[in-house]
Amino acid sequence: MTQWSGYFGLILQGALVTIELTLMGSVLALVMAFLAGLGRLSRFFVLRALATAYIEFFRGTSIFVQLFWAYFVLPFAGISLTPLQAGVLALGLNVGAYAAEVVRGAIKSIGREQYEACTALNLGRWQAMRHIILPQALLVMLPTFGNNAIELLKATAVVSLISLADLTFQAQVVRSQTGNTLVPFSTILVIYFALALLISWGVRSLERRMARGLDGVRV
Amino acid sequence: MSAPIIKIDGISKSFGTFKVLDGLSMQVMPGEKLALIGPSGSGKTTILRILMTLERIDSGHIQVDGEQLYHMERNGRLLTADERHLAKMRQKIGMVFQLFNLFPHKCVIDNVTLAPMLTKGVPRAAAEKRAMELLDMVGMVDKAKAMPAQLSGGQKQRVAIARALALSPKIMLFDEVTSALDPELVDEVLNVMRKLAAETDMTMLLVTHEMGFAHDFADRVLFFDRGRIVEEGKPDEIFRHPKQERTQGFLKKIIAAGHRV
Numbered sequence: 001m002t003q004w005s006g007y008f009g010l011i012l013q014g015a016l017v018t019i020e021l022t023l024m025g026s027v028l029a030l031v032m033a034f035l036a037g038l039g040r041l042s043r044f045f046v047l048r049a050l051a052t053a054y055i056e057f058f059r060g061t062s063i064f065v066q067l068f069w070a071y072f073v074l075p076f077a078g079i080s081l082t083p084l085q086a087g088v089l090a091l092g093l094n095v096g097a098y099a100a101e102v103v104r105g106a107i108k109s110i111g112r113e114q115y116e117a118c119t120a121l122n123l124g125r126w127q128a129m130r131h132i133i134l135p136q137a138l139l140v141m142l143p144t145f146g147n148n149a150i151e152l153l154k155a156t157a158v159v160s161l162i163s164l165a166d167l168t169f170q171a172q173v174v175r176s177q178t179g180n181t182l183v184p185f186s187t188i189l190v191i192y193f194a195l196a197l198l199i200s201w202g203v204r205s206l207e208r209r210m211a212r213g214l215d216g217v218r219v
Numbered sequence: 220m221s222a223p224i225i226k227i228d229g230i231s232k233s234f235g236t237f238k239v240l241d242g243l244s245m246q247v248m249p250g251e252k253l254a255l256i257g258p259s260g261s262g263k264t265t266i267l268r269i270l271m272t273l274e275r276i277d278s279g280h281i282q283v284d285g286e287q288l289y290h291m292e293r294n295g296r297l298l299t300a301d302e303r304h305l306a307k308m309r310q311k312i313g314m315v316f317q318l319f320n321l322f323p324h325k326c327v328i329d330n331v332t333l334a335p336m337l338t339k340g341v342p343r344a345a346a347e348k349r350a351m352e353l354l355d356m357v358g359m360v361d362k363a364k365a366m367p368a369q370l371s372g373g374q375k376q377r378v379a380i381a382r383a384l385a386l387s388p389k390i391m392l393f394d395e396v397t398s399a400l401d402p403e404l405v406d407e408v409l410n411v412m413r414k415l416a417a418e419t420d421m422t423m424l425l426v427t428h429e430m431g432f433a434h435d436f437a438d439r440v441l442f443f444d445r446g447r448i449v450e451e452g453k454p455d456e457i458f459r460h461p462k463q464e465r466t467q468g469f470l471k472k473i474i475a476a477g478h479r480v
Contacts, residue, residue, distance in 0.1 A: 113316065113318055113320045114320065116271075116273050116316070116320060117316065117320035117321075117322070119271065119272060119273055120271050120273070120309075120312075120314040120316075120320075120383070121333070121334035121338070121383075121386065122306055122310060122334065122338045123333075123334060123337055123338060124306070124338075127337050127338075131333060131337065132322055136322075136324055213326075213366035213368065213369075214324060214366065214368055
């Protein structure tokens with residue numbers, strides 16, 4: 001029994017690493033999503049091209065390969081990252097590429113009449129985007145952002161391949177030390193699922209809060 | 220006689236192969252209340268949208284308040300207007316839309332204060348004071364903190380009018396502002412516009428299917444068909460004694476459809 005509690009301790013440490021990766025990766029993904037999403041809608045060809053190249057590249061290549069690049073190849077260019085930094089970078093850039101399309105789609109979904117009202121009120125492009133379009137588009141983005149965050153959480157498992165001690169890595173450790181697969185992998189299955197539920201719940205309550213007043217019923 | 224506040228000179232506009240406006244010229248005097256009537260597709264709404272810079276013209280010139288709308292003079296040459304020139308010109312013009320176009324995520328008073336604060340740098344307190352005066356004028360003070368979704372169509376449109384007025388434009392454009400309303404809500408909006416016409420010397424251009432209102436409200440009525448002005452005159456002349464066959468036909472159809480004249 002004492003032996004198992006030690007192993008659970010290991011797995012809990014792994015859970016903290018996974019949570020840390022998910023949070024930091026999500027922040028980077030969010031930043032990239034808005035940069036690239038807005039970039040794709042830019043008037044300027046160069047910005048559009050850069051954003052498109054980023055999105056297509058990071059959606060079109062495997063996160064596994066991206067992670068290995070960040071950790072094993074970048075040092076040749078003189079950039080050495082810790083496993084955590086490499087993990088956050090790969091996860092954030094990868095999921096950010098998907099989320100950029102969410103940003104773009106949500107902005108496109110706001111009706112022409114809102115833009116026309118902005119023109120009639122003489123708001124500048126950026127003022128209209130910042131005060132009128134984005135606040136409404138954010139509500140459209142949220143549910144899909146929730147999906148993206150859960151995808152990111154599950155993708156964190158790949159960092160065990162660059163020996164970062166996340167949930168999956170620790171489960172492997174426990175498995176190799178005890179020869180038992182069922183217990184550690186059932187445990188991390190439950191933890192991943194619980195974390196995903198937490199994200200769903202968080203995004204849903206955020207969505208409810210932001211939608212308040214918009215449908216004329218909940219105020 | 221003062222100079223016209225709007226001078227439209229031979230403008231044309233096509234959507235694809237459809238020519239909406241075909242060499243149209245017209246003038247509007249300061250303070251004039253103008254009603255634009257005619258069948259759908261005749262180009263009357265397009266004129267308002269062009270004046271609000273929501274559509275560009277293919278050719279011709281427009282002068283608003285003594286300045287070119289789509290051109291700017293630089294060293295004696297006429298250049299296509301840039302965004303800064305357009306922004307300056309837009310200060311003179313306000314517009315109310317058929318579908319209100321309120322900002323659904325902002326409460327009534329924020330809808331009204333937003334543009335003055337952002338575009339003119341009016342401090343919040345002053346913007347809110349002015350907004351409350353305008354909301355009072357349109358009878359919406361008690362809904363200042365309500366969200367647009369909680370309002371009826373007529374209420375939304377009255378807020379939209381207050382919102383446009385908050386920027387103190389010299390010219391107001393009303394694009395079928397009662398067409399999307401339930402019949403019993405039409406009058407509350409028209410009453411606000413009557414009041415506005417009586418209390419201000421704003422120039423007002425009105426595209427409408429409310430012939431009775433156009434008759435009472437307008438100083439001059441323009442009948443449009445196929446991108447041209449077919450007939451124009453005082454409301455009595457147009458509505459009681461239309462000279463052109465197309466005007467007569469249009470009014471007959473409108474009356475048959477149950478509109479008041």
